[in-house]
Amino acid sequence: MLARKKIILGAFILSFISAIAIKYYVQAAAIQAQNPTTTPVNYTLQQDHAIDISSIELLQRLDQEYINLADAVTPSVVSLETSVNRVRGVGRDFFGRNLFQSYQQNSAGSGVIISKEGHIITNHHVINDQDEIYVILSDGRRYKSEVIGSDSMLDIAVLKIEDKKEFNPLKFGDSDKVKVGQQVLAIGNPFGLGETVTRGIISAKNRELGDQMIPVFQTDASINPGNSGGPLINLQGEIIAINVAIYSQSANQGFQGIGFSIPANEVLSVVDQILKKGKVIKGFLGVSFANVTNTEGALIREVVAESPAEQAGLEPQDFVVKFNGTKLKTANHLALLVGRAPVDREVEIEVSRANKIITLKAQLATKSMPTREAVTIPYLSRQQMQQVFRHLGFFCRDINDEEKEKYQFLTGIKVMKVAAGGFSAAQGLQQGDIIYGINGQMIDSTEAFYAILLDSLNRENYSSLNIQREDERLKLDLLVE
Numbered sequence: 001m002l003a004r005k006k007i008i009l010g011a012f013i014l015s016f017i018s019a020i021a022i023k024y025y026v027q028a029a030a031i032q033a034q035n036p037t038t039t040p041v042n043y044t045l046q047q048d049h050a051i052d053i054s055s056i057e058l059l060q061r062l063d064q065e066y067i068n069l070a071d072a073v074t075p076s077v078v079s080l081e082t083s084v085n086r087v088r089g090v091g092r093d094f095f096g097r098n099l100f101q102s103y104q105q106n107s108a109g110s111g112v113i114i115s116k117e118g119h120i121i122t123n124h125h126v127i128n129d130q131d132e133i134y135v136i137l138s139d140g141r142r143y144k145s146e147v148i149g150s151d152s153m154l155d156i157a158v159l160k161i162e163d164k165k166e167f168n169p170l171k172f173g174d175s176d177k178v179k180v181g182q183q184v185l186a187i188g189n190p191f192g193l194g195e196t197v198t199r200g201i202i203s204a205k206n207r208e209l210g211d212q213m214i215p216v217f218q219t220d221a222s223i224n225p226g227n228s229g230g231p232l233i234n235l236q237g238e239i240i241a242i243n244v245a246i247y248s249q250s251a252n253q254g255f256q257g258i259g260f261s262i263p264a265n266e267v268l269s270v271v272d273q274i275l276k277k278g279k280v281i282k283g284f285l286g287v288s289f290a291n292v293t294n295t296e297g298a299l300i301r302e303v304v305a306e307s308p309a310e311q312a313g314l315e316p317q318d319f320v321v322k323f324n325g326t327k328l329k330t331a332n333h334l335a336l337l338v339g340r341a342p343v344d345r346e347v348e349i350e351v352s353r354a355n356k357i358i359t360l361k362a363q364l365a366t367k368s369m370p371t372r373e374a375v376t377i378p379y380l381s382r383q384q385m386q387q388v389f390r391h392l393g394f395f396c397r398d399i400n401d402e403e404k405e406k407y408q409f410l411t412g413i414k415v416m417k418v419a420a421g422g423f424s425a426a427q428g429l430q431q432g433d434i435i436y437g438i439n440g441q442m443i444d445s446t447e448a449f450y451a452i453l454l455d456s457l458n459r460e461n462y463s464s465l466n467i468q469r470e471d472e473r474l475k476l477d478l479l480v481e
Contacts, residue, residue: 122229173238188230437466
């Protein structure tokens, strides 16, 4: 009996030990499955450079110089955070009254410190109509800024921040010396990410950008929304332009490889006036002008009465080729030079008139004079038009392409017949005369001539005509009885 009990007890102990052993075996197998034992493999990481370092010392130095340049200029570039308070409709209440909710609209931009006292330049469009403008430096310091002044035409604004410490400004470079192909850095705050450095070249100069009155630089340095107002830097660490716009044909207004920047010399001219005079004072000549296809210069379309242009002797259809010694490229170039010219000194204007080059002198005004409001040209039938010109004592037609070419871009009307004994003949009008202007305005059709004449006759009984007669230009006061 005792032996039997011993056998049973032994079997139980053996079964218990076997169960535990199986349990631990299963757990060990599971652990092994999760962490399988791998057999070490042999590997050798490359310790040598793919190229002999001594053969690219120049590239290494160049790389380090770009790093040094970025380190030196980035602390002077700032991020702008702007906000404006707006109101939107959110529905109606129980009584049918409109409900409104105020909210804050935020945006970002860039700027650059230009004085130790904390003056900053950015774009006018970045800060225009904003309720609050905060400046964030690269070290995280944050300031509420004051707008000192701005110029919407150039799209430049000057801000001011205050601190007991001096700020770290950047120097302006001479943008007139900028060359196509030279290396540049664009630094700014794209998409509100903070100071970002991109590199590229000056792709082109003298680009015309929409209503921008000056030619701008084109660059392939990456510029994105938020970069506006940031600087374009040359390899000397100088500001050579202020980034203003990007070009994009897609709905995604991001980098397309074409960005535009306002040349530093134009920026500095405006900034200097804002800081010294509190506002921008631009020279005023008193003309409207246009480009002529494939020809450098500016065609005068209208001369404002009693303006510096009229006093200097400028006439509609004059083709301006030089302004104060500078050869013109485009009509916008003329606007730029007039805006930059001093208002307290005489300027020389070289024009082509009737295939002759003449030089005129003008004293620019300090502010714009109102231009004549556009005249609405009424509809006139051919019979009515003939009656009008029969009363005036002459008949005319629009000049043709051959005549336009002969007289260098001239537009207007040609006198085909002058009635004998009429007051037009008596006052000197001749057959073959080309009338290209009336009362200081350029005309390009008989309808335009009639409209301006009618507007004039509502106020007085004479009009001043600009006439091309062969190779001579003259003025004729036509008295209308």
